[in-house]
Ligand SMILES: Nc1ncnc2c1ncn2[C@@H]1O[C@H](COP(=O)(O)OP(=O)(O)OP(=O)(O)O)[C@@H](O)[C@H]1O
């Protein structure tokens with residue numbers, strides 16, 4: 322079943338996108354046994370799926386590891402809330418404006434950061450993101466509303482909202498459909514499907530091939546007549562736009578934007594998602610995003626009493642010990658679990674979860690293709706540098 | 707008529723004069739060999755031609771245009787392709803991708819934003835790349851990852867990459883190093899064929915005298931950063947200056 326991921330003709334891509342679309346749209350059904358079919362959580366899956374998919378266009382294809390992508394998430398959120406405040410609660414202009422603003426921001430940061438490669442590039446992006454974070458709390462408070470966060474107020478102009486909207490709830494509203502509950506999820510899901518399709522197009526295009534060349538050998542590219550800088554910059558801007566889009570979608574149900582969205586932990590999280598799922602693979606980063614958000618939801622909701630019921634079967638003394646050890650890994654301590662998961666994947670499965678699935682598929686379906694040892698793409702683990 | 711003109715070029719690394727008043731003139735349609743002992747400055751000279759290094763002084767003109775200070779990708783776009791001494795290939799990509807990239811660069815220029823095109827729609831580029839791979843004898847390995855090739859195969863791949871661009875000037879830095887005799891002969895035959903069939907202009911750095919004398923129309927001998935002799939191959943063999951400076955006669 323995983324074999325179609327290795328092929329890159331149009332038919333197998335169409336199969337891929339159809340299966341993907343069905344899988345996304347039926348999430349409310351098949352996530353039920355996992356206890357994850359809440360609209361809120363599914364909406365998070367979609368939003369972080371978009372964020373990670375965009376990040377992968379930069380990191381997975383060109384190898385440039387940005388540690389500052391949360392800045393674009395923040396820019397997207399602030400722009401979206403301003404669009405709600407000024408233009409009205411329709412999410413479409415908010416998304417378009419957020420993507421444009423994040424793109425312009427990415428152009429500036431990318432132009433400067435891409436003068437360096439490797440660790441220096443990563444540090445530059447981190448520095449710019451932290452600067453944005455601090456500015457949002459200080460000089461930019463007229464735009465960002467500082468620590469309180471930017472929110473939509475009844476008194477805002479919202480010029481395209483009709484008269485009747487004055488008393489309605491302050492959530493995004495797509496031509497009468499309120500972006501809460503399942504409709505909020507489905508809106509994000511449709512956006513996710515569209516931008517995933519665009520990501521697949523990039524992967525399969527001559528442009529995408531050039532991005533892979535950037536990762537592999539920039540010297541050779543130059544002596545081959547290609548200017549590497551605009552390729553890397555284009556990838557940076559596109560991935561920044563994906564982040565801006567994700568940031569805007571975070572505001573549709575709860576139109577609030579805060580600077581903490583730009584913090585370095587948020588930038589680190591998307592790196593984890595991408596590597597966990599499989600950098601440079603089509604579906605890996607989205608999978609990584611979903612898994613991290615899923616486990617975050619489970620583990621961080623655990624508390625004393627849930628642990629007590631889990632370890633109920635143990636005898637008295639052991640039960641207490643088990644609870645106190647497990648207690649370190651849940652609730653507030655969920656990041657410890659995340660760290661462990663990440664270490665296990667990086668050490669034992671450097672290609673990420675997709676690589677694991679591939680190995681599994683190979684073990685199960687055996688050596689049907691005897692000649693498939695060093696085939697293109699799939700079989701070499703993407704090296705993250 | 708000369709396609710490439712190098713005039714009084716100097717390049718020093720710290721106190722080391724790697725290139726010392728170098729003059730070189732490469733005629734259009736000719737195969738020009740550069741020979742000389744290790745450290746003579748041969749690769750440094752090629753580096754000055756493709757924009758990897760900028761000479762301290764002197765001029766380099768290609769088809770009447772100065773190459774000094776021109777960026778490497780622009781130099782390639784006006785028709786100069788090079789095979790490096792240590793292979794420069796796209797190691798993580800398949801051979802066919804390795805050859806399609808230079809071919810696309812030749813067609814589309816230094817940058818093109820076309821995420822809406824599909825690679826599998828680029829039949830012409832793919833066929834062209836396959837025929838270039840076939841020319842160097844790597845067609846059946848087209849889907850293999852380039853890093854897994856032997857050193858000699860990497861060099862042949864790099865040659866295919868350069869040939870796919872149909873360059874006006876082909877620079878080859880020891881194109882047969884690391885190859886088995888059989889592959890060396892095959893590469894000589896290929897280079898000879900493109901020289902005769904397309905009149906391909908080439909500069910070849912070579913240690914293997916068998917290669918030099920079976921290919922070259924002109925030979926330049928370098929030692930210690932300077933040009934010692936420039937002549938036709940048949941006159942080089944007997945030249946006492948060359949024997950003394952270069953090999954003590956052993957190889958000739
Ligand atoms: N980038 C550099 N920095 C410092 N010194 C260099 C550099 N490149 C070359 N050199 C030195 O310049 C001299 C000429 O080197 P070059 O590589 O041009 O020789 P070559 O003729 O190609 O030799 P070989 O046959 O071994 O390839 C050598 O002494 C080398 O150490």
Ligand SMILES: [Mg+2]
Pocket residue numbers: 748749750791879
């Ligand atoms: Mg050399």
